[in-house]
Amino acid sequence: MYAFTYHRPKSVADAVALLGQFEDPKLLGGGQTLLPTLKQRLARPSDLIDLGQIPELQGIREEAGGLTVGAFTRHAEVAHSETVQRVIPALASLAEGIGDRQVRNMGTLGGSICNADPSADYPAAVVALKATVRTDRREIAGDDFFTGMFETALEPGEIVTAVHFRTPDKAAYAKFRNPASRYAIVGVFVAVFGSEVRVTVTGAGPSVFRADDMEAALAQDFRADALNGASVSADGLNADIHASADYRAHLVRVMARRAVEACG
């Protein structure tokens, strides 16, 4: 780890002000990606701005047909929240499946979506649950938030304050985890809003995406078997020592089936 200056602002406004002051500042959420990166000397921020003491970024509220989850809410808080378990149980279950207990006790929703790791779990929920990402300056539709591998629609210095998830009629998340890292090799989130079905896929591609064929098939007939004819092309999917693109494409269908079955 290289030396840096550590800041702990008490408000979003203070954090924004700090961001403008330094040469190469970095926001610190739960640190589950940033700290290992720093330890390996793969990043060299001049300043770390810890968002952990900002009350505006905390908390889980039921509002406007859904749930608003503060950006600094840790995965374990989402997983164990009675509100989340009652309103969108699939979101609680997704959070419970992230990493391991230590990761869930530290990692945050905001940190996860801002990092936009292609194999992170939350992006699947943000897109499937028609979320709105709130920042210090605007609202961004969940559909527009993830723009590529480790890339988002955020502007430099923009701070995510909360995410509003819409309550679906039913939803479920099925994940095939990497046995080593426990990130998603493939994660599929299925959510039903009236006659609309969303099927979002994380882990398989460079960024979260919607499986259009599957959505169409399920909108017609919301049963796992309806997916028999639908598939995701392996072209452009991720490939590594753990899973080839072919295997990931196959897993998308298997996980989609499981998510549909779990929707009940």
Place this chain on the structure above:
Amino acid sequence: MANPTGIGASVRRREDARFLTGRGTYTDDINRPGQTHAVFVRSPYAHARITGIDAAEAMRAPGVIAVLTGADMETDKVGSLPCGWLIHSKDGSPMKEPPHFPIARDRARYVGDAVAVVIAETREQAKDAAELVMVDYEELPAAVTSLKALEGGAPLVHDDVGGNLCFDWHLGDAAAVDAAFAQAAHVAKLDLVNQRLVPNAMEPRAALGEYDRATGEHTLTTTSQNPHVIRLLMGAFVLGIPEHKLRVVAPDVGGGFGSKIFHYGEEAVVTWAAKKVGRPVKWTAERSESFLTDAHGRDHVSHAELAMDKDGNFLALRVATIANMGAYLSTFAPSIPTYLYATLLAGQYKTPAIYAEVKAVFTNTVPVDAYRGAGRPEACYLIERLVEVAAAETGIDKAELRRRNFVPASAMPYQTPVALQYDTGDFAKNLDIALPLVDYDGFAARKAESARRGKLRGIGFATYIEACGIAPSNVAGALGARAGLYESAEVRFHPTGSVTVFTGSHSHGQGHETTFAQLVSERFGVPIENVEIVHGDTSKIPFGMGTYGSRSLAVGGSAIVKAMDKVERKAKKIAAHMLEAAEADIEVKDGRFVVAGTDKALTIGDIALQAYVPHNFPLDELEPGLDEQAFYDPKNFTYPNGCHVCEVEIDPDTGVVQVVSFAAVDDFGRVINPLIVEGQVHGGLVQGIGQALYENCVYDEESGQLITGSYMDYCMPRADDVPSFTVRYHEDQPCTHNPLGVKGCGEAGTIGASAAVMNAVVHALSEYGVTHLDMPATPERVWQAIRRHTPAQAAE
């Protein structure tokens, strides 16, 4: 049981309170006044010529004390890290043994090879400065896999080692094997890979060097399984420091699995540099450094053939193995794929003729050496996979085929065709215990039940034998060992009856402080809390060989018994004098020294007090004191053996393998502490399951970069990956040639488990026509195997 802390008692580990509450003292916990920190500059290339090193900028960085290179070591006449075992090729020529300098001189030969060391006031300063050391590399093509390294025209890891061939060795009777194959009714064949593994001890390697200018004494504190071996190798061959001026301490060590047997360059560097900079020098590996620089394990590519008669009786076994040595020869590397591997190819079977050829190959990867089991898991995996293939091909039940070919207990001692003589073992009995334990007959019903849930189910066996208790020194010497393999012990009674036992064995997770104390408690009736076990410090203990190869109790424990024999002999003489009886009339009963047929008795405490306060003592016959030393050199290897049975369920949709049950029936000879034995078996099984299903060390085949360089990609088994184990042992077949009758239990789980799991996996997949799968059976490999063998899906 008379003695709650004696032999056979499940005494809880005395060391656990210390370890579980963070009160252990590991090398990195030790800090000295004036201590400096070493950080290594390591090659980012698998193979490169070092054309220049410019340390000027690094030297100007804050806190930097020195930047040292291979050239500085050369100036100081620092030697090459020695190899402890010499193998001769088929043609009688000695193995190729290129130099292995602690810091590379002109060439870097694997990613992570040390190129320079920076010594600074703080670790962070040393890391900062290490980035400023400018090394000019001329990158060279790399030979990464053993198969590619053997190809004509492959890049040479060492210019003077043609074809990258370290040795081409063989064992057994080729002519007899050929003749048997000519008569065979059936031949089973198998190509298999025993993949490379990263050892992953919980505590990373660390070393702290000190030099006392006043006395001229060097001290190295290091994460070692065998401090005396390090002192001998480093002192005599690398740094030229005589033993009486070199102290090596291995304090609490957090796991080794073999990887901390070897003498590593970092140990020599900190010891040498401490004198050079005049201050203590500490180095502690980061986890990434452990992945890159700890000696790896296994990495065999083999072809095996088994000849049978029409009834499935094994006639002959033929094996050809290519073993990856990495870039240099690590301390015991040449012995692993030879005398610890090919000698075990008889397994539990009476196969009359065996012939094995082993080519050892240099590659541009980190050295490969012993890793839990060390050669024996490779042998067991090969035999037991081949037997399973033979059973499938002949249609003979796999349990029955094994039973038909077992060496019968009545044939013990049994001379194998590959140099070993098994002393005891009742292999059929292990199987007889295991079959009902796993309800073998009920498998079909369980498989049907799994099928109803859409799962495949398989059952796999592994009947293993290992050669442990390493080793008779003369035998090892004849086979190429450059060291003895005895063990030392000293049993020191103190005046008030408490005891300190000094052992040359080293505990890095095995629980010696408990088990060894039980030996003393049993023998002399001393409460276990009055017995202290001291190990790991060459300034305290007699010259010992350390812990590896499941040898500590069989060899180290036997040395303690020998020392206790001497204590008892002397104590009897003292007791006879004190009790005014004839020495011949003194009996030891329940730890008390009794005059036969009387109620006159003394405790060892009474005798110890008299030994040190000799007012009523036979001073004209005996010296005062009660403190005896012994060395024990084993007469043979010990042969732990057993039968492991694994059941797996496979999700055909994803390829995920779940181990649903695992039973281990083992013969470890006599068991001193069942609780510790069971713990060792559990740990071993998890490690074996880890190899079968999860762990895989992958280098990029072109660049030689380590792809699995962290836990993001290198998959370790976790608690929720394994079932609750069923562990049984019997004590009917004690070792015949050591005084405790013990055989050793540290590696057994690892040796049997991988084969049992893979046999179960292949069995589950057999309905698709799958006959073999290489480890690890990852979800994708399993899914691909299913897909390859499913015509409809393959066409998709």
